[in-house]
Amino acid sequence: MPRVYAVVNQKGGVGKTTTAINVAANLPELGLSGLIVDMDPQGNTTSGLGIVRSELSHSIYNVIIDAEDINDVIRPTAVPGLGDRAHQLAPPGTAAALRARVAARCL
Numbered sequence: 773m774p775r776v777y778a779v780v781n782q783k784g785g786v787g788k789t790t791t792a793i794n795v796a797a798n799l800p801e802l803g804l805s806g807l808i809v810d811m812d813p814q815g816n817t818t819s820g821l822g823i824v825r826s827e828l829s830h831s832i833y834n835v836i837i838d839a840e841d842i843n844d845v846i847r848p849t850a851v852p853g854l855g856d857r858a859h860q861l862a863p864p865g866t867a868a869a870l871r872a873r874v875a876a877r878c879l
C-alpha cells in the first residue's frame with residue numbers, strides 16, 4: 773500500500789524541502805521505492821536531487837495543464853533508486869487523478 777508523507781510547516785525556510793529530499797533519498801537504502809513530486813515553482817527539490825531545471829523540457833506542469841502522461845516526466849535523480857523509471861512507473865489514471873485533485877483545490 774503506497775504511503776504519502778507530507779512535510780508541513782506554515783513558516784518559510786525552515787527545512788521542509790530539505791527534509792523531504794532526505795527522507796526520499798533514504799527510501800532505496802531501506803529497500804523501498806519512492807517518487808518525489810516537485811510541485812513548488814522554486815524547484816528546489818528538483819535541483820536538490822541533482823537535476824538541472826533549465827535542461828528540462830517537460831515537467832509536472834505539462835502533466836497538469838497539457839494532460840501529458842506522468843510517466844513521461846519522471847526523471848532519474850542523483851540518488852540511485854530514486855526516480856528510476858523501472859521502479860517508479862505511476863499506475864494508470866495517476867495523471868487524471870492528479871489533475872482532478874489540483875482542480876478541486878483551485879476552485
Ligand SMILES: Nc1ncnc2c1ncn2[C@@H]1O[C@H](COP(=O)(O)OP(=O)(O)OP(=O)(O)O)[C@@H](O)[C@H]1O
Binds near residue numbers: 789790
Ligand atoms: N537541518 C538543517 N540544518 C541547517 N540548515 C538547514 C537544515 N535544513 C535545511 N537547512 C537550510 O535551510 C535553508 C532552507 O531550507 P529549505 O529550502 O529546505 O526550507 P523550506 O521550508 O522548504 O523553505 P520554503 O518555505 O522557501 O519552501 C536551506 O538553505 C537549507 O540548506
Ligand SMILES: [Mg+2]
Binds near residue numbers: 788789790812816
Ligand atoms: Mg521548500
